[in-house]
Amino acid sequence: MEEEKTIISIRGLRHSYQEGDEMKEVLHSVDMDFYKGEIVIIMGPSGSGKSTLLKVMGAQLTIQDGDVRIGDFSLKGASPRQLMEIRRHLGFIFQSHHLINSISVLQNVQLPLAFDPTATAKTSKERALKALATVGIESQAFKKPSRLSGGQRQRVAIARALIRKPAIVLADEPTASLDEKSGREVVEIIREMAKTLGVTVVLVTHDNRILDIADRIVKLVDGRIRE
Ligand code: ADP
Ligand code: MG
Numbered sequence: 001m002e003e004e005k006t007i008i009s010i011r012g013l014r015h016s017y018q019e020g021d022e023m024k025e026v027l028h029s030v031d032m033d034f035y036k037g038e039i040v041i042i043m044g045p046s047g048s049g050k051s052t053l054l055k056v057m058g059a060q061l062t063i064q065d066g067d068v069r070i071g072d073f074s075l076k077g078a079s080p081r082q083l084m085e086i087r088r089h090l091g092f093i094f095q096s097h098h099l100i101n102s103i104s105v106l107q108n109v110q111l112p113l114a115f116d117p118t119a120t121a122k123t124s125k126e127r128a129l130k131a132l133a134t135v136g137i138e139s140q141a142f143k144k145p146s147r148l149s150g151g152q153r154q155r156v157a158i159a160r161a162l163i164r165k166p167a168i169v170l171a172d173e174p175t176a177s178l179d180e181k182s183g184r185e186v187v188e189i190i191r192e193m194a195k196t197l198g199v200t201v202v203l204v205t206h207d208n209r210i211l212d213i214a215d216r217i218v219k220l221v222d223g224r225i226r227e
Helices: 050-057 080-087 105-113 121-134 150-162 180-197
Strands: 006-019 022-035 039-043 065-070 090-093 168-172 200-205 216-221 224-226
Touching: 006 050, 006 200, 022 050, 022 200, 022 224, 039 050, 039 180, 050 065, 050 168, 050 200, 090 150, 105 121, 105 150, 121 150, 150 168, 150 180, 168 180, 180 200
Parallel strands: 039 200, 039 216, 090 168, 168 200
Antiparallel strands: 006 022, 006 065, 216 224
């Protein structure tokens, strides 16, 4: 059997939000491991803590208690600069695409390269076109996002998430705003890219129509993992 290499390791992770004068704990000591190249779906009802878990893993929320390790790097106690560095190795896909409507599809996909010193205007355009080709919408490159369908816009978001060749993609309800057919296409593209590029995908959803794309399904209920 092929050796499984841990790429993300979560230990004793707790997270609380301030609610009035009190702290409300929404993640209760979560332990989880993710292996290189696998697609894991985290399922759970609304309010179970899925987005919070993804944000902590994505270095978008500070670790309060416990730890998340990405590769050899511990998010606990990392400086803002180190967190920014780690985010460069992560791709994010959200429910709403967060595309900018005043610029072209191509420019949206190029955005993550804006602060990348190794990307010139020419190479960044080439990479963006290639990423768009990967998700099958190269022909839409020069349109404004508002002229695309919901499914096409989500593909743009996938291309944008991939442009920096992340080792890990974190997807938060990527099919939530799509009809069944577009949702299907989007998750199949996510699966395809994960398998061809060796990307680890952690996808949270409560859409049980897409569970078959996962290598592994984990349940999160009331802030606790139930395998
Ligand atoms: P899910 O993504 O599974 O729907 P969330 O992680 O968004 O769950 O939310 C888990 C719980 O934390 C919910 O009860 C939600 O109301 C609460 N919550 C989420 N974000 C915040 C926040 N920024 N401030 C206070 N409470 C929050
Ligand atoms: Mg959520």
